[in-house]
Amino acid sequence: MNSVVLRKMRSLFYLLSSLNLLCFDFASSALAQAPRSTTYAITHGKVVTLAGPAIEDGTVVIKDGKIAAVGASVEIPSGAQVIDAKGLQVSPGLFDAVTQMGLSEICAVASTVDSSETGAINPDVVAASAVFPSSEHIPVTRAAGITEVLSVPGSGGFDSSGNRGVLAGQASAFYMAGWTMEDMQIKRSAAMVINWPTIQTESFDFATFSRKHKPYTEAKQDYEKQVNQLTDVLESARHYAQAMGHGGPSDFERDVKLEALVPVVRGQLPVLVFADRARDIRNAVEYCDKQKLRMVLAGGTEAYKVKDLLRSKDVPVILRPMLTDPRDDDDPYDRLLSQPAELVAAGVKVAIASFDNSFARRLGQNAANAVAHGLSPEDGLKAVTLYPAQIFGLSDQFGTLQVGKIANLVVTNGDPLDVTTDVKYLFIKGQLTSTDNRHQRLYEKYLNRPKS
Numbered sequence: 001m002n003s004v005v006l007r008k009m010r011s012l013f014y015l016l017s018s019l020n021l022l023c024f025d026f027a028s029s030a031l032a033q034a035p036r037s038t039t040y041a042i043t044h045g046k047v048v049t050l051a052g053p054a055i056e057d058g059t060v061v062i063k064d065g066k067i068a069a070v071g072a073s074v075e076i077p078s079g080a081q082v083i084d085a086k087g088l089q090v091s092p093g094l095f096d097a098v099t100q101m102g103l104s105e106i107c108a109v110a111s112t113v114d115s116s117e118t119g120a121i122n123p124d125v126v127a128a129s130a131v132f133p134s135s136e137h138i139p140v141t142r143a144a145g146i147t148e149v150l151s152v153p154g155s156g157g158f159d160s161s162g163n164r165g166v167l168a169g170q171a172s173a174f175y176m177a178g179w180t181m182e183d184m185q186i187k188r189s190a191a192m193v194i195n196w197p198t199i200q201t202e203s204f205d206f207a208t209f210s211r212k213h214k215p216y217t218e219a220k221q222d223y224e225k226q227v228n229q230l231t232d233v234l235e236s237a238r239h240y241a242q243a244m245g246h247g248g249p250s251d252f253e254r255d256v257k258l259e260a261l262v263p264v265v266r267g268q269l270p271v272l273v274f275a276d277r278a279r280d281i282r283n284a285v286e287y288c289d290k291q292k293l294r295m296v297l298a299g300g301t302e303a304y305k306v307k308d309l310l311r312s313k314d315v316p317v318i319l320r321p322m323l324t325d326p327r328d329d330d331d332p333y334d335r336l337l338s339q340p341a342e343l344v345a346a347g348v349k350v351a352i353a354s355f356d357n358s359f360a361r362r363l364g365q366n367a368a369n370a371v372a373h374g375l376s377p378e379d380g381l382k383a384v385t386l387y388p389a390q391i392f393g394l395s396d397q398f399g400t401l402q403v404g405k406i407a408n409l410v411v412t413n414g415d416p417l418d419v420t421t422d423v424k425y426l427f428i429k430g431q432l433t434s435t436d437n438r439h440q441r442l443y444e445k446y447l448n449r450p451k452s
Contacts, residue, residue: 039063040432041076042411042425045085049401050092050378050386060090062407065430070401081432083411088424091381091416092401093147093408096363097318097388098272098298098353101138101149102131102174107358116154116164120226121233123260125169127151128181128188137357139437142176144361145416145423147408148186149176150392154193155274155298155355166226167233168193170260171272173392175408177428190392191272191296192264196284197226198277227287234291237261270294270392272318276327278305285313296391299355301327304339307346316349316391321356321366334373340383341374350379351388368417380417406430 040062047058049070061069061077069075076082105112114130131151141149154168170189178184201219205212214222240258263269271288275281276299285306288295297303300317303310310317322336332338343350352367354360363384371380389399398408407430414421426433 038431039068039077039080040083040427040430041074041080042083042085042090043076045088045090045411047401048089048091048381050382051400051402058090060401060407060409062427062430065407067401067403067405067407067409070403083425085411085425087413089412089414089416090401091145091410091412092385092399093410093426093428094145094363094384094416095388095399096141096146096149096354096360096384097351097391098152098155098355099149099360100155100357101141101151101176101360102133102135103127103151103153104357105132105135105137117169120165120229121167121257122154122165122169123167123192123233123264124256125153126172126188127153127170128172128174128185131172131174131181131184133178133180133184136438137360138176139434140439141360142426142428142433143423143435143437143440144364145410145412145426146360146363147176147410147426147428148173148398149360150190150353150388152191152193152272152298154195156195164195166195166197166230167261168195170269173394175428177431177433186394186397187392189263189269190394191270192261194230194271194273194284196273196275196280197223197230198275198280199223231291233257234261234265237265241265264293265291267292267294270296272296272298274298276301278302281306282309285309285315288315289313298353300339301336303348304342307343307348310343311347316351316387317343318351318353318388318391319343321352321354321359321362322369323366337369337373340370340379341376344375344379349387349391350383351391352383353388362419364417364421365419368415368419371417377415377417384417 042060044057047055047060047070055072058072059074060067061074100115103115107113117125150171150173152171154164156164171191171193172188173186173190174184175186199219201214201216203212237258240255241262264271271293273284273295275284281297281303295315297315297317300319303317319340326335340350352370354363367380367384371377386395386399389395398406401409407427409427410416410423411425412421412423423435426435
């Protein structure tokens with residue numbers, strides 16, 4: 001047999017071998033991603049359902065990804081994997097309602113940050129399209145008991161960069177486990193993000209490292225220009241919605257930006273409005289009321305100053321982390337820490353979020369700080385579980401431990417809001433999920449470093 005034929009036969013053999021390996025890898029991957037139907041029974045734990053009194057010696061049964069039974073006297077199905085939770089607490093998984101999760105990996109490396117878009121009006125931008133499911137931040141964050149998050153474009157924060165824009169895009173809710181966004185996605189479009197304009201008379205010029213001042217009249221004109229721009233695009237969206245409802249596709253030219261705003265102007269999608277100063281919050285509430293938009297306030301540093309307005313207009317608030325300096329020099333040192341309790345006492349629904357990525361793992365601690373300054377422990381836990389789920393229309397799926405809901409829950413050796421508490425078991429979509437993460441691996445690596 002000549003050398004040419006041998007080379008061709010060898011090439012054919014390698015090709016067939018490669019195809020065989022490819023098919024094996026594909027099959028293995030498909031098996032690895034196939035849904036499992038394991039049944040679990042978590043027994044003898046303190047079960048905090050948030051739908052009623054805590055059950056001191058309770059059992060939670062999980063089947064096919066959902067909670068099948070909760071109570072003190074629950075029959076354990078045959079074949080169930082039993083987890084003895086004696087001395088432990090079973091609670092709903094935490095929900096971080098404002099993050100840049102999956103949109104930013106290393107904030108100092110621009111190529112790994114996709115948290116904002118160029119331009120001021122970007123309603124067609126959807127966070128889910130840019131989320132990186134293999135982000136190292138995801139396992140680090142879920143190890144702290146966070147089972148779902150809202151990834152919010154153009155929301156600022158330590159890990160964000162670039163222009164935020166007035167209409168920054170659509171926030172997406174997703175589970176903190178999965179191979180792809182299709183696996184992880186809860187609600188692709190959970191809210192439309194609006195960064196409310198502010199009258200800014202002072203700014204910092206990074207080119208000269210100096211402060212720049214602008215006359216108030218000029219700053220007011222800039223503010224009004226942005227508000228008018230927002231009004232114009234909402235009005236155009238209303239006309240576009242009418243065209244969609246009364247004509248065929250050939251009767252109007254498609255506009256993806258206006259199309260994205262149709263659920264907003266129809267009242268089907270809430271607007272997540274970022275504002276901090278009392279004047280800006282008041283202006284935003286009055287504007288959304290006039291425009292008939294379903295408003296959720298994000299940030300709310302001075303929300304306590306307009307708490308009666310927020311209550312009367314039924315505007316829920318998602319507050320920033322409170323371990324920071326007071327906004328004004330003459331504010332009490334605990335002004336931000338005591339605000340959650342003050343708002344709840346006034347009848348305002350309050351959720352607490354990290355507004356971050358790298359420090360999202362401290363969500364529980366942020367809520368605990370509010371508890372230490374007057375917020376009830378129950379409201380503190382609900383502020384990072386049930387209330388954000390209610391705000392974004394997801395409470396029928398999770399937020400409490402009730403039969404029929406998705407089994408997103410944590411088993412801990414203490415209060416899940418306590419920074420010293422460890423997560424012993426973590427369930428996402430009813431599957432026992434690993435808490436292994438980069439921080440833990442590095443800790444163990446250097447803990448076991450050979451002694452010199």
